[in-house]
Amino acid sequence: MKKWELLHSEQLVKDKWSDVRKNSYKKNDGSVIEPFYIYGFPDYATALAITKRGTVIVERIYRPGIDEIILELPGGCVDPTDTMLETAIERELLEETGYRFEQIEYLGKISPNPNTNTNVMHMFLATGGEEDPGAVRDTEEEVEVLELEWDQFIEDFKSQKFVQSMQTSTILYALMKLNKLIVY
Numbered sequence: 001m002k003k004w005e006l007l008h009s010e011q012l013v014k015d016k017w018s019d020v021r022k023n024s025y026k027k028n029d030g031s032v033i034e035p036f037y038i039y040g041f042p043d044y045a046t047a048l049a050i051t052k053r054g055t056v057i058v059e060r061i062y063r064p065g066i067d068e069i070i071l072e073l074p075g076g077c078v079d080p081t082d083t084m085l086e087t088a089i090e091r092e093l094l095e096e097t098g099y100r101f102e103q104i105e106y107l108g109k110i111s112p113n114p115n116t117n118t119n120v121m122h123m124f125l126a127t128g129g130e131e132d133p134g135a136v137r138d139t140e141e142e143v144e145v146l147e148l149e150w151d152q153f154i155e156d157f158k159s160q161k162f163v164q165s166m167q168t169s170t171i172l173y174a175l176m177k178l179n180k181l182i183v184y
Contacts, residue, residue: 002028009038017041019118040118045089046075046167047124048174049101055147057097057129058156062142066163071156073167074145078122089124097145098135102128107173112166121166125174 004025013020019040025033049057059072074096075089082088086104093099107123148156162168175181 004028004033007032008034037116038118039116042077042079043119043122044075044166045078045085045092045122045124046073046170047089047093047104047126048171049074049093049097049099049126049129051099051129051147052102053147055149056153057099058146058148058153059096060144060146063164068163070163071146071161072164073162073170075167085122086124089122089126093126093129094132094135095138096141096143097129098131098137099129100132100135101126101130105177107170107177110166110169121170123166123170123173125177 004027006023007026008024010022011019012022021038021040022035023038025036027033051057057074059074060069061072062069074093076092076096078085078088079091082091085106089104090101093101103126105125105127107125109120109122111117111120156162157168157171162171172181
């Protein structure tokens, strides 16, 4: 198997949040596929974040794409100024939740859609969280921070209250790491 040959690429949108291109490819059988849209977004980082007390930090947030208020894990975009992926998730955790963590462990990366999207989600497990009273919270997204007891978190996960697919993958990888994978 060989990669397709890129014949032409036209930039349709380019800004801080999105890079949309209309491409033309020659496939291995010689046929041409066009238009083929490629969506470039920043890489993301998210974490299953556990406090020193054993509660799980989650967020309630409005998501315009599905027009619903949902539960999510804390996280966000990896900024160009982040020197390491761990720096990105530490910053996101502090900005969104006001918590610092004793340990942050990298769990891997996944793609939201490798067919059309260029970005990946970096997954983390953050433990030993403690609120930092001096933290400056980011108010741009209107995030409501909640601490859930472990049993409530698992119940919310099992009842599919977490609908962001990359974050559900993060939860599953973290549960495997913690040896707490749920079996129905």
